[in-house]
Amino acid sequence: GNGLFTTSCPEAKSHKDIYSVFCCIAMLMYFALLTDFTIFSMRVSAFLLVCFRVISELGLFLMAMGFLVLAFATSISSLNHGLKDFAGVDKGALSLFEMTLTMYPTSHFEQVQNEGWVLTAVSLFIILVSIFLLNLLVAQLNQAYQAVFVDMQ
Numbered sequence: 001g002n003g004l005f006t007t008s009c010p011e012a013k014s015h016k017d018i019y020s021v022f023c024c025i026a027m028l029m030y031f032a033l034l035t036d037f038t039i040f041s042m043r044v045s046a047f048l049l050v051c052f053r054v055i056s057e058l059g060l061f062l063m064a065m066g067f068l069v070l071a072f073a074t075s076i077s078s079l080n081h082g083l084k085d086f087a088g089v090d091k092g093a094l095s096l097f098e099m100t101l102t103m104y105p106t107s108h109f110e111q112v113q114n115e116g117w118v119l120t121a122v123s124l125f126i127i128l129v130s131i132f133l134l135n136l137l138v139a140q141l142n143q144a145y146q147a148v149f150v151d152m153q
Contacts, residue, residue, distance in 0.1 A: 035048060046148075046152055049148060049152075050144075050145055050148050053144050053147070053148050054141055054144050054145070056144075057137070057140040057141055057144050058137075058141075060140065061133065061136070061137045061140065064133060064136075065100065065129060065133055068125065068128060068129060068133070069093050069096045069097055069100070069125075070089075070093060072092075072096055072121060072122075072124075072125045073086075073089050073090075073092035073093035073095075073096055074089050074092075075121060076092050076096075076118055076121050076122070077089050077091075077092045079115075079117050079118060079121070081115045081117070081118050082115070083111055083112065083115060083118060085108055085111070085112075086118060095108075096122075096125060099122070099125070099126060100129050100130075
């Protein structure tokens, strides 16, 4: 682009990547400043306060889930099996993370069913994550909201 009003400049191509990073940071900071407008509405302000207090609980949940993924990935990779999805700690962790998000291909579960100990470990992992950890997350979020609600009154 030659001309006065153009979106691309041949001389600035070498700086475009770093400029885009700084633009991204500037936009995030701009929208973070927009949260100051919540002062005009008590409902929105209370909602924002609850959201910020609950983020720490979500962080604890994600840390516990990461610990379980790592623990089960290392234990499954130490088993004697022939599954490619659990051949190492990295592949096992990725497969367990996909199972947590229900993104693991169902066709691969047939291979897991043929390995008894791997099936037992995967079943225990799914029970722990989907039942125990999710219920714990709901209880933590409820308690955090109750604490914020008491502080607001």
